[in-house]
Amino acid sequence: MPVDLTELFFSFLKVLFEIAGVLYLIFSVVVIRQIHIMQKSLVTSFSKQLKLIGFIHIGLAILVLLFFIVSL
Amino acid sequence: MPDIFDASKDKVRNFVKKKLPPIEAVDEYSEIMRRETPSKNPFDAYAPKPLMVYSFDSQLDGESVLLLLRQHPVTQFSKILTLIVLLVMPAFFPYASFYDGLSRNFQIAINLFWYLIAMGYAFESFLTWFYNVYIVTNERIIDIDFLSLIYRNIAAAKIDKIEDITAITSGVAQSLFNYGTVQIQTAAERTEFEFEFVPHPTRVTQFLNEMLEEEEREKIEGRVK
Numbered sequence: 001m002p003v004d005l006t007e008l009f010f011s012f013l014k015v016l017f018e019i020a021g022v023l024y025l026i027f028s029v030v031v032i033r034q035i036h037i038m039q040k041s042l043v044t045s046f047s048k049q050l051k052l053i054g055f056i057h058i059g060l061a062i063l064v065l066l067f068f069i070v071s072l
Numbered sequence: 073m074p075d076i077f078d079a080s081k082d083k084v085r086n087f088v089k090k091k092l093p094p095i096e097a098v099d100e101y102s103e104i105m106r107r108e109t110p111s112k113n114p115f116d117a118y119a120p121k122p123l124m125v126y127s128f129d130s131q132l133d134g135e136s137v138l139l140l141l142r143q144h145p146v147t148q149f150s151k152i153l154t155l156i157v158l159l160v161m162p163a164f165f166p167y168a169s170f171y172d173g174l175s176r177n178f179q180i181a182i183n184l185f186w187y188l189i190a191m192g193y194a195f196e197s198f199l200t201w202f203y204n205v206y207i208v209t210n211e212r213i214i215d216i217d218f219l220s221l222i223y224r225n226i227a228a229a230k231i232d233k234i235e236d237i238t239a240i241t242s243g244v245a246q247s248l249f250n251y252g253t254v255q256i257q258t259a260a261e262r263t264e265f266e267f268e269f270v271p272h273p274t275r276v277t278q279f280l281n282e283m284l285e286e287e288e289r290e291k292i293e294g295r296v297k
Contacts, residue, residue, distance in 0.1 A: 010178070017181055024188060030222075031196065037224065038203040041216055045124040046114040050199070057195060064184050071177045 014072040021065035028054075028061040094136035094210040095121055101286040104279040105138065115202075117142040118271040129226060132211060139208040139279060141270040143201060144251035151197045158190040206267040208280065213256060215265050229260035232287045237280050239273035256280065 032054045039047045098105045098121070111119035119125070119140040128137070162183050165171050171179065200218055207214040213234070217225040234256055241252035252273035256265040270276060 010175075013178065017185070020185060024185075024192070027192065031192070031199070034218075034222075035199065038199065038218060041129040041218075041224070041226065042203055042205060043126040043128065044114045045126070046202075050202075053195065057191065060188060060191070064188050067184060068181055072181060 010072075014068070017068045017072055018065070021061070021068045025058070025061045025065055028058045032058060094134070095138065098138050098210065101289075102279060102282040104275055104282060111140075116140075117144050118275075128207060128214070128216070130214075130228065131209075135209045135211045137207055137209055138283075139276070141206040141208075141267055141276065142204065143269040144249060144271050146245060146249045146251065147269045148197070148201055155190060155194050155197075158186070158193060162186055206265075206270060208276075208283065210283075213258075213265060213280070215267070227262045227265065229256075229258040229262065229265065231280075231283050232291070233258045233260040234280065234284055235259055237277050237284075239277040241273055254280075 032051075035050055035054045039051070095110075105120060108120035110121040110123050112123050113119070114124040116122070120138070122137055122140045125137050125140055165179075165182065171182075174182070200220075203216065203218050205216050207216070210231075212228045212230050214226065214228045217223075217227075219225070236255075236257040238255040239252055240255065241247060241250075246252050246269075249271075251269055251271045254267040254270060254273050254276050256267070257263060258265060267273075267276065
């Protein structure tokens with residue numbers, strides 16, 4: 001049975017995107033952990049907002065990963 | 073008849089004067105701090121008597137932050153430039169030969185991921201700048217370093233361990249924007265502290281000298297904790 005090379009390439013590309021998305025999600029979780037450590041080192045009036053931005057960052061990373069899984 | 077005891081005399085008033093909280097007491101002995109208004113902006117790179125810093129790790133009882141320093145915002149120029157390049161790059165993607173061969177969804181995916189990386193870069197750069205601080209308290213100097221997401225280094229030395237303070241300003245940008253490095257030699261475990269690329273290095277040096285003088289005065293008067 002002949003293998004469609006184009007289809008194989010796009011399947012491979014999809015897997016690459018998904019791996020990249022997972023790695024980025026891990027990075028965004030590490031960032032949240034780091035914000036937590038940083039906030040313990042220095043408590044400022046901007047600490048809460050930073051944590052919020054960190055969670056928005058994780059949210060976006062999840063959405064992008066879902067897009068990779070569902071749409072590609 | 074000469075006054076034997078006059079309670080209105082300054083000497084007596086000084087002797088019985090109330091003990092002020094450290095953040096207000098600094099104005100009593102520091103000419104530099106007397107001229108500065110308390111900083112309310114959490115993003116200030118030079119923040120005298122900061123009101124937006126509530127506490128820090130390893131803070132001692134009765135210890136107050138008198139000066140908080142970060143690297144001058146100008147030093148972040150290369151990162152801002154990199155971010156601008158990252159944000160502009162997707163506009164050139166359609167000119168790449170492989171781009172047209174991709175389906176619409178893959179094109180969206182590339183753009184989304186690119187912008188996500190740009191956001192992560194900006195956020196991580198900001199965090200590193202925001203939390204890399206140098207703190208001068210009424211007791212110690214503290215250097216908090218976060219060189220990467222997984223590396224943290226906090227070093228501190230008591231004010232009375234300071235032996236030598238030098239302010240270095242070199243180059244056009246540093247002269248133009250008035251920032252530089254303050255080198256502090258100490259007799260503590262870590263012998264050298266560097267407040268790198270901080271605004272107003274001369275003012276910082278003067279303030280540290282005033283702190284040192286006050287510490288010596290405290291020793292003489294027996295007010296040392």
